Amino acid sequence: MRSTQDELNTIRELICQTITREAGIRTTELAEMINIPERTMREHLRWLEDRGRIYQEKYNWYPLEDPRPQLRPLTFSPEEGLMLYLAVRLLVKLQDRRSLLSERMLHNLAQALSQDTKIGEYILQAAYQLTRRKQDAAHSRKSETLFTAHINRRWVRLTYQPYNGEPFETNFAPYTFEPSPIGMTIYTHGKSTIVNAMRTYKLERIQDVRLLSEPFEIEEDFDPSAWLKNAASIIGGDEVTEIVLRFSPSVVPRLRENSWFGFQEELIPDGDHLIMRFQVADTTDLKPWIRSWGAACEVLEPAALREEMMGETRRLAELYGWYVHRSTPSQQDDDPLGLNTTLNDFFG
Known part of the structure; x- marks a missing residue:
């Protein structure tokens, strides 16, 4: 018994063949010729158009040559297969929606890596995890x-x-x-x-x-990584801003475990603290990373970014009912550690 998917594929191939034979045909003519409702025909045409099989000019449909390259067969060592599995895990974490394209790819990978190791089984489990994402x-x-x-x-x-x-x-x-x-x-x-x-x-x-x-056409000198030049994540460029951050002793070992942005970061000991100095094209992508360290990361430069982080910290404190303000120089003389100011801010 033929599956519904087989029937869909057959109808879509028939539509493509008809458009190739009758270039310039209209939707109503196609629906009548293949004997399916016009609304259903429009859905099939949109599906085929999205996949580069056909295109529309005004009301007429024309075939497109399929220049899709074919991927060559690949052979992986068990160690390379495990590295591929790690890439798959990142893919699964990245996608918050269900993706049939990703699921099909993972099933194919799992089948190709199913012998001799359990890597194929691990990849299949990742595919099943994707099926639990929300539909979109x-x-x-x-x-x-x-x-x-x-x-x-x-x-x-x-x-x-x-x-x-x-x-x-x-x-x-x-x-x-x-x-x-x-x-x-x-x-x-x-x-x-x-x-x-x-x-x-x-x-x-x-x-x-x-x-x-x-x-x-993509220019021959196009470099896919050039647009990420000096980027903390996505936003790159040639003009850069110098960033100086100061990290608390409690996170210094963790900070030293990684090179965080794919470019050179200068690490400078500052007593028990650690100062990180580097340059980025834009701070938009950097801010979430700074926030992730909480109070263990202090922005020293640039001044505009420091002021922005101070403002966020103040609003965050107020959100939880803590009202923080800076003590004046006269208050600092009477209370050099700022204890009374802090106690009043937090406890009234």
């Missing part, structure tokens, strides 16, 4: 459309909602993608026609995306 069909469709556009080198038409500002539409060529642990998301970087320049868009803020027929 619209997000999955947008992601797959962008991936298809990148693979087939096709422009897309997208609607984007900035964090601050009004939504806008633009044609976009997705050059590359980058995951970010901050916000558990993926960004795409490429050329945007609204500014005729390279831009970075967050997938969750893309409201709608449609594959276009026009191809794009």
